[in-house]
Amino acid sequence: MNFKAVPERNIKKAEKALRGVYYNATHQVYADRLSSIPGLEQYHLIENRHTNIKGWARRDCLHISANNLCTNLQEALSPFVDSLIKRSMAQELLATFLNVENWNHLKALEKRSSNNAASCYVLQEIENISAFDSRVTLLSCFQGLPAALCGFGEALREQDSKTFQIDTDYVIQVHATNFTRTTDEERALSGNYNRESKGLSLDIMQVIESDKDYMTVAAKLLCSKEFDKDMLTLFKYNQSLEQQILAMNACQGIQREDHIFIKDWVFWVDRHCGHYGTFYGERLSALGKLEFKRIASEWHKAGISYIDEDNQYWLYSDWDRKPEYPLVGLTETDVTHVERRLIKEENWSDWQFADIMSDENRKS
Numbered sequence: 057m058n059f060k061a062v063p064e065r066n067i068k069k070a071e072k073a074l075r076g077v078y079y080n081a082t083h084q085v086y087a088d089r090l091s092s093i094p095g096l097e098q099y100h101l102i103e104n105r106h107t108n109i110k111g112w113a114r115r116d117c118l119h120i121s122a123n124n125l126c127t128n129l130q131e132a133l134s135p136f137v138d139s140l141i142k143r144s145m146a147q148e149l150l151a152t153f154l155n156v157e158n159w160n161h162l163k164a165l166e167k168r169s170s171n172n173a174a175s176c177y178v179l180q181e182i183e184n185i186s187a188f189d190s191r192v193t194l195l196s197c198f199q200g201l202p203a204a205l206c207g208f209g210e211a212l213r214e215q216d217s218k219t220f221q222i223d224t225d226y227v228i229q230v231h232a233t234n235f236t237r238t239t240d241e242e243r244a245l246s247g248n249y250n251r252e253s254k255g256l257s258l259d260i261m262q263v264i265e266s267d268k269d270y271m272t273v274a275a276k277l278l279c280s281k282e283f284d285k286d287m288l289t290l291f292k293y294n295q296s297l298e299q300q301i302l303a304m305n306a307c308q309g310i311q312r313e314d315h316i317f318i319k320d321w322v323f324w325v326d327r328h329c330g331h332y333g334t335f336y337g338e339r340l341s342a343l344g345k346l347e348f349k350r351i352a353s354e355w356h357k358a359g360i361s362y363i364d365e366d367n368q369y370w371l372y373s374d375w376d377r378k379p380e381y382p383l384v385g386l387t388e389t390d391v392t393h394v395e396r397r398l399i400k401e402e403n404w405s406d407w408q409f410a411d412i413m414s415d416e417n418r419k420s
Contacts, residue, residue, distance in 0.1 A: 059176075060196040062203040069093060070202035074119040076127050081118070095209025100219040100236065116331075118230065119201045122159075122166045126150050131386050169410035176261040181206055182235075183254045192224040197261070201230060208232050217252055232258040245392050248330045297340060298322075318390050321383070325355055325398050332356045335398060337371065338382065358399055366378045 073089045074107035087099035117124040130146045156162040177198045210232060212218055220234040235250040255284035277418055305324060315324040320341050327333045333355035348393045355375030361379050362369050370379030371389050
């Protein structure tokens with residue numbers, strides 16, 4: 057892969073701008089810090105949803121570097137000491153934690169291997185032809201977030217819309233664009249998700265692991281003398297619904313033992329989706345119908361709760377929000393089975409049962 061070269065002085069400036077910036081920082085923080093990068097002076101400030109950031113969210117740095125990890129370590133230890141520990145002490149603690157002799161050796165190791173460890177980013181130009189179709193042109197590839205933001209700023213100078221914004225979450229990492237999202241009212245009238253018809257998009261390059269035959273599937277189908285039959289075979293239509301779901305999820309690296317089929321439901325865990333894994337559920341009778349809706353929750357937040365007024369169980373997807381997914385038709389026995397297999401123990405609704413299981417695990 058050919059990466060676009062970015063002047064070293066610009067990369068240093070971007071690294072300085074990203075120092076101490078964490079995921080889920082406010083848009084105002086992004087606007088203030090990134091304005092020192094050429095081309096990124098006009099941040100589009102929108103209503104900020106991150107008004108009450110959890111402590112754990114602050115410890116995930118946007119740009120992973122030895123200096124930023126050191127800052128994270130200082131902040132992580134601050135609740136346990138009277139004052140912020142000295143920078144030099146945090147540096148040596150970090151080196152020890154990473155099994156490196158000292159801080160200087162860690163910095164030297166970072167300098168030698170930073171290019172190999174850096175994530176790849178792609179800069180694309182997207183032209184919306186209609187509400188359902190767009191033309192995507194690859195402009196450049198960059199090695200590392202600092203270089204990518206520099207390249208994004210340079211390209212932004214040539215755009216009609218020079219305002220931009222950064223969006224981050226625990227699935228797509230960093231996304232930068234100069235598109236302006238339409239409001240719900242505008243979207244209902246036009247069908248468009250963006251006000252501009254053309255703009256830039258900077259995203260991390262995702263690597264998809266697959267079996268050795270994955271890249272030859274299209275070629276095999278095109279050469280097939282029984283295209284219709286082979287297409288049905290490819291999409292598992294000659295198999296049972298359970299086999300179809302297992303086969304499709306296997307393409308994403310999800311193991312058979314991470315599934316539960318119970319009554320009209322299938323539940324599974326994708327351990328590689330997001331930072332903490334994702335818990336999914338589907339109602340089998342709704343597949344292929346308009347009422348179909350896949351339910352999902354970050355794995356470490358997923359839990360099942362019984363609500364008396366509804367006389368049924370619900371899946372909740374966050375600790376401080378009401379459950380939003382009804383688990384129609386499931387009994388207490390069904391829920392207990394799902395919890396034991398796929399829900400993290402600390403989120404079990406039956407705490408007495410959880411204590412029993414913990415005792416059994418300790419004995420075994």
